[in-house]
Amino acid sequence: MSALTGGEPGAGLDVSGLTVRYGGQLAVDNLDLSAPMGQLTGLIGPNGAGKTTTFNACSGLLRPTSGRVVLFGDDVTRKGPAARARRGLGRTFQRMELFTSMTVSENVALAREARQAGSNPLWQQVASPRQWATVRAATAEALDVCGIAGIAERIVGTLSTGQRRLVELARVYAGDFRMLLLDEPSSGLDKAESERFGAILRSLVTGRGLGILLVEHDMELVMTVCDDLYVLDFGELIFHGTPAETKASPVVRAAYLGSEEVMEAAGLAEHGVG
Amino acid sequence: MRELVPFIVIGLASGSLYGLAGLGLVLTYRTSGIFNFAHGAIAAAAAYLFFTLHVSMHWWWPAAAVVSIGVFGPLAGLVMERMARSLVSTRTATIIVATVGLLLFIQGFLYWRYGSAQKTFPEFLPTGTAFEITGVTVAWAQVINVAVGVGSFVGLYAFLRRTRVGVAMRAVVAAPDLLALTGARPARVRIASWVVGCTFAALTGILIAPTLTLNASLLSALVVQAFGAVAIGLFSSLPLTYLGGVVIGVGASVATRYLSARHGLSGIPGVVPFLVLIAMMLVTPARKLPRGAGRFEGARESGRRLPRPVLAGAVLLAGAFLIAVPHLVGPRLPVYSTALVFVIMFLSLSLLTRISGQISLAHAAFAGVGAATFSHFTVDFGYPWLIGLLATGLVTGLVGVVLALPAIRLSGLYLALATFGFGLLMETVVFQSWLLFGSQVNGVSARRPEFGPIHAGSSVDYYYVLLAIVTVTCAAMVLLRRARLGRFLRGMADSPTALTTTGLGLSITRVIVFAVSAFFAGLAGALFIGQVGQVSPITFTSYSSLLYLAALTVAGAVSGFVSSAFLAAGLLVVFPAYLSGVTVEVQSMLFGGTAVLAALVSDGAVDWKTLAARVAGRLDGAIARTDVRRRRTPVAARNAVAAAAARQP
Numbered sequence: 001m002s003a004l005t006g007g008e009p010g011a012g013l014d015v016s017g018l019t020v021r022y023g024g025q026l027a028v029d030n031l032d033l034s035a036p037m038g039q040l041t042g043l044i045g046p047n048g049a050g051k052t053t054t055f056n057a058c059s060g061l062l063r064p065t066s067g068r069v070v071l072f073g074d075d076v077t078r079k080g081p082a083a084r085a086r087r088g089l090g091r092t093f094q095r096m097e098l099f100t101s102m103t104v105s106e107n108v109a110l111a112r113e114a115r116q117a118g119s120n121p122l123w124q125q126v127a128s129p130r131q132w133a134t135v136r137a138a139t140a141e142a143l144d145v146c147g148i149a150g151i152a153e154r155i156v157g158t159l160s161t162g163q164r165r166l167v168e169l170a171r172v173y174a175g176d177f178r179m180l181l182l183d184e185p186s187s188g189l190d191k192a193e194s195e196r197f198g199a200i201l202r203s204l205v206t207g208r209g210l211g212i213l214l215v216e217h218d219m220e221l222v223m224t225v226c227d228d229l230y231v232l233d234f235g236e237l238i239f240h241g242t243p244a245e246t247k248a249s250p251v252v253r254a255a256y257l258g259s260e261e262v263m264e265a266a267g268l269a270e271h272g273v274g
Numbered sequence: 275m276r277e278l279v280p281f282i283v284i285g286l287a288s289g290s291l292y293g294l295a296g297l298g299l300v301l302t303y304r305t306s307g308i309f310n311f312a313h314g315a316i317a318a319a320a321a322y323l324f325f326t327l328h329v330s331m332h333w334w335w336p337a338a339a340v341v342s343i344g345v346f347g348p349l350a351g352l353v354m355e356r357m358a359r360s361l362v363s364t365r366t367a368t369i370i371v372a373t374v375g376l377l378l379f380i381q382g383f384l385y386w387r388y389g390s391a392q393k394t395f396p397e398f399l400p401t402g403t404a405f406e407i408t409g410v411t412v413a414w415a416q417v418i419n420v421a422v423g424v425g426s427f428v429g430l431y432a433f434l435r436r437t438r439v440g441v442a443m444r445a446v447v448a449a450p451d452l453l454a455l456t457g458a459r460p461a462r463v464r465i466a467s468w469v470v471g472c473t474f475a476a477l478t479g480i481l482i483a484p485t486l487t488l489n490a491s492l493l494s495a496l497v498v499q500a501f502g503a504v505a506i507g508l509f510s511s512l513p514l515t516y517l518g519g520v521v522i523g524v525g526a527s528v529a530t531r532y533l534s535a536r537h538g539l540s541g542i543p544g545v546v547p548f549l550v551l552i553a554m555m556l557v558t559p560a561r562k563l564p565r566g567a568g569r570f571e572g573a574r575e576s577g578r579r580l581p582r583p584v585l586a587g588a589v590l591l592a593g594a595f596l597i598a599v600p601h602l603v604g605p606r607l608p609v610y611s612t613a614l615v616f617v618i619m620f621l622s623l624s625l626l627t628r629i630s631g632q633i634s635l636a637h638a639a640f641a642g643v644g645a646a647t648f649s650h651f652t653v654d655f656g657y658p659w660l661i662g663l664l665a666t667g668l669v670t671g672l673v674g675v676v677l678a679l680p681a682i683r684l685s686g687l688y689l690a691l692a693t694f695g696f697g698l699l700m701e702t703v704v705f706q707s708w709l710l711f712g713s714q715v716n717g718v719s720a721r722r723p724e725f726g727p728i729h730a731g732s733s734v735d736y737y738y739v740l741l742a743i744v745t746v747t748c749a750a751m752v753l754l755r756r757a758r759l760g761r762f763l764r765g766m767a768d769s770p771t772a773l774t775t776t777g778l779g780l781s782i783t784r785v786i787v788f789a790v791s792a793f794f795a796g797l798a799g800a801l802f803i804g805q806v807g808q809v810s811p812i813t814f815t816s817y818s819s820l821l822y823l824a825a826l827t828v829a830g831a832v833s834g835f836v837s838s839a840f841l842a843a844g845l846l847v848v849f850p851a852y853l854s855g856v857t858v859e860v861q862s863m864l865f866g867g868t869a870v871l872a873a874l875v876s877d878g879a880v881d882w883k884t885l886a887a888r889v890a891g892r893l894d895g896a897i898a899r900t901d902v903r904r905r906r907t908p909v910a911a912r913n914a915v916a917a918a919a920a921r922q923p
Contacts, residue, residue, distance in 0.1 A: 063561075082777050098768070099765045100769075101768055102765070102768065113758060113761065114777045117778055119778075119781070119782050121782050124783055
């Protein structure tokens with residue numbers, strides 16, 4: 001599967017001056033962020049910091065008040081979610097968006113089918129034999145990579161949260177997206193699953209050259225897998241740097257004050273706050 | 275200008291009442307998230323109650339008014355609040371079906387109890403002249419209507435600004451989750467808003483009945499005027515809603531002045547509210563419309579498939595029965611033929627609602643277009659039967675595309691309202707045009723097929739033709755569901771967000787499914803006309819659309835995609851033929867009531883286990899209380915006292 005086709009090499013997702021207002025509430029304030037290809041970029045911050053809002057603006061589900069979203073060098077600010085997906089932007093959801101009445105393999109296959117069909121009335125109705133062969137191969141590979149081939153024929157509505165997370169990941173994998181936005185993909189996973197998950201993510205970035213922007217609460221995972229970190233608080237970017245720099249930052253520590261657990265997990269507490 | 279004054283006066287009086295109805299609707303929608311399609315039906319029920327008390331039982335009118343507004347209104351509000359509470363976390367479509375079911379139930383009950391003939395509703399308010407403007411007399415009743423409308427609006431506004439409950443109501447509208455944190459009880463607020471909303475409905479019903487005459491469907495349709503007003507208020511603003519009602523009232527009245535004499539346009543004044551509703555739905559950006567309660571995804575029946583041999587056996591048995599029907603049922607054959615037509619209708623509706631998670635309250639209108647078009651093609655243009663049938667399907671498919679235009683942008687409730695407005699517009703204006711039924715009272719006719727061994731004159735032959743088409747339709751539907759389009763449609767019902775973020779252009783998908791569904795509904799209309807000979811537009815009302823949806827929901831609660839179409843057709847068409855008491859009114863009550871129950875039970879709005887546990891709990895409590903009571907009998911009491919005394923050291 002060709003991962004890097006078209007677009008400028010290295011140029012992944014670039015967000016500049018992104019501002020989102022809900023009524024009088026400023027959810028994201030003038031955010032600059034860039035998630036290049038071949039790299040795992042983390043976006044962290046306390047609850048309500050504006051992470052999911054940023055994702056929604058990036059994937060086109062939400063129209064930003066101002067700012068630009070550039071994908072692989074093209075300005076997509078005015079494009080809808082489907083058009084962005086067809087350019088290679090895939091995402092998962094914190095509150096998972098799955099086809100709960102369908103089987104795991106149907107869920108995974110549908111992502112690739114949706115990309116093939118796009119807005120073409122003919123391809124929305126039938127698949128050509130070649131398209132279908134691609135779908136089958138992509139589905140099989142995705143199920144295998146994510147380790148869920150064993151539950152391929154189960155109905156998604158009957159699965160556990162951890163299994164559903166993997167289905168969502170398999171879906172963006174099968175969809176052949178080059179830039180992935182993953183919204184808390186490891187919540188609900190146990191420790192072993194979480195480690196396996198981190199390994200999958202690393203292999204996607206180094207092996208297939210994808211770009212990943214990751215929102216995650218599991219600090220241990222974030223600190224081990226990410227190359228670059230952005231820290232949001234109340235919609236504002238308060239820090240940008242490597243995981244090591246982030247750990248050392250007093251600003252980040254102050255933002256996380258009160259959530260000792262998170263800091264301990266991330267190794268922030270070792271510097272001693274009080 | 276002077277000649278317009280009387281029309282403006284009439285328009286102000288009725289518009290003020292539309293605004294009043296709209297206020298109740300907005301208030302309950304915004305505080306509970308449930309849009310009440312039965313709002314007008316509650317108004318109708320109050321008007322009938324007033325009629326019974328005042329006219330039949332000769333009560334003094336203020337006493338009758340107090341009971342039907344002050345007692346019935348709040349009671350209806352309490353019942354509605356209870357229902358709304360159960361529905362609030364279910365799917366949007368379930369909520370719509372539940373309140374539509376309630377509308378059907380109330381309307382059916384009123385028809386059944388009072389008959390369908392219109393009754394003159396006495397003007398109980400003083401009709402004497404209040405004053406004159408430019409020589410036009412204004413009656414006291416009109417002044418009172420406007421005064422009540424304005425007074426209720428001002429009163430509601432003051433209530434929302436000044437009282438604790440009122441302020442809490444506004445908070446619920448703004449942020450329901452936050453309110454619970456402040457210590458105010460959202461439940462109390464919701465009860466208050468439903469009580470106020472339903473009392474407004476009752477008030478509207480009684481005040482407007484003298485001008486509309488007493489007729490259950492006219493009064494229930496009052497809600498459409500309220501829909502228009504609410505749409506002008508963008509489903510949230512109270513002042514704009516009230517103003518919207520006045521604008522619609524005056525607009526319709528003035529339109530009567532100009533258009534009632536013109537042929538072909540005489541229906542226009544009556545449809546001003548639908549036009550307003552449709553226009554608002556077409557131009558308002560979807561994000562400006564408030565999100566109601568309900569969710570799209572989840573809890574859809576799934577995965578519970580019958581084992582293959584069982585399924586194959588059932589299909590074979592059903593097939594054998596259907597083939598044998600003409601030899602089994604004798605003179606009742608036409609009933610079964612009609613039922614087959616309805617199977618196609620229900621499959622087409624089910625494709626939209628059950629498979630794709632869309633909603634249509636205009637399916638009878640598609641069938642109507644199909645019937646009229648088929649008649650033109652085969653009788654007027656002389657097309658061969660099969661060609662005419664397919665061409666009819668294509669025409670209604672195109673109409674489906676026209677309806678899909680609002681569907682592309684809207685979803686859930688707003689889609690339902692747009693289709694409802696479309697159905698009403700077809701029914702009241704478009705059907706009368708020469709393009710469709712024209713102005714003939716008897717409606718249009720069509721030939722039956724005649725080829726090979728098939729004779730047009732034989733009912734049995736036509737039955738088998740219908741059976742063949744039903745078989746083809748079933749096969750097409752099953753294939754469609756399994757094909758790529760079917761997977762997309764099922765995906766769209768589960769999570770439109772997931773589909774669109776993986777690259778599918780959902781607008782195209784929605785247009786396709788509406789076109790396919792309308793194609794088959796058009797076929798049903800065309801085949802229906804061959805079955806009954808002559809069809810008038812009266813068959814294809816919005817009321818029928820609502821009834822079809824309720825029947826399908828009831829059937830769908832207990833059966834699968836294809837089988838529910840057969841079951842619904844059986845319930846709607848065959849069942850009444852065997853039970854003479856089952857008239858349309860009774861069906862309306864049955865389907866409406868059952869649809870409400872089915873909506874409450876499906877999606878876990880009411881969980882049977884919890885309900886059973888609660889009933890068991892109540893029973894336990896009752897038994898315990900009986901125990902206590904038994905202990906309180908003198909002997910038991912004395913024993914207890916003695917026992918207590920004995921235990922004293």
